[in-house]
Amino acid sequence: INMEEIREFAKNFKIRRLSLGLTQTQVGQAMTATEGPAYSQSAISRFEKLDITPKSAQKLKPVLEKWLNEAELRNQEGQQNLMEFVGGEPSKKRKRRTSFTPQAIEALNAYFEKNPLPTGQEITEMAKELNYDREVVRVWFSNRRQTLKNT
Template structure:
């Protein structure tokens, strides 16, 4: 038996690619990715400026929502390293936490922070500053104390932070 190979029996590529009707990806019209990115960046900067760690935020969220949000979750949110839907769910909670903390600071009643040890808070270095530090490291991986002081002044950083960065690098 011979199969008829007429052009009518061969499926056309366009008919294989065309999606079925009435199937569209869900779109959240109230929030877009750019808005989430901007909020995450602004939230991180504001949190640091207020002097809170990611752990402090998680504990503070528990007071607001009766749910503990881990430091890892806050970190992933700030790094845009979680799903869009999860970020959309977390954003209003973080906004509320931020408003509560700013209001409590305005009223001179700072909220209780997490009880920590004697350890200094982690220093966050901006990407542009890191690139300058990397350039300096390539030029001189073991700078003298005077060189570190000059570099710290140029970058507007504490001398000890630059020294530790070089040590860790």
């Protein structure tokens, strides 16, 4: 198994995938449709990070290579062709992860010390005060309670 060759391909695969504007999920879904269910988003991710066994990487490389060449060919024929090949519309985008300011974390922790289970109204007020979405604050409290439970 030539790991250097596989390492080089994994790096190029990611660059070429991104240049086509495709997500790991889209590649996984498209490959599952043509090659079978062994090609999930996480399989693509692990391959790109080389977080798999050399034997798995060796088996995956030719399949990914063939698929990517076909995708690039379709893209040269037009973006419409590529999207048909990949499987139509890309799935709904996930919301970006929220980054809290240190001040917001301090305030949220202070609220949490007083009351780990705020009412909907209290969450709405905190969200307004801190300038975050209400849902983000609600989830922060939920995650914080879970963290406390797990420690």
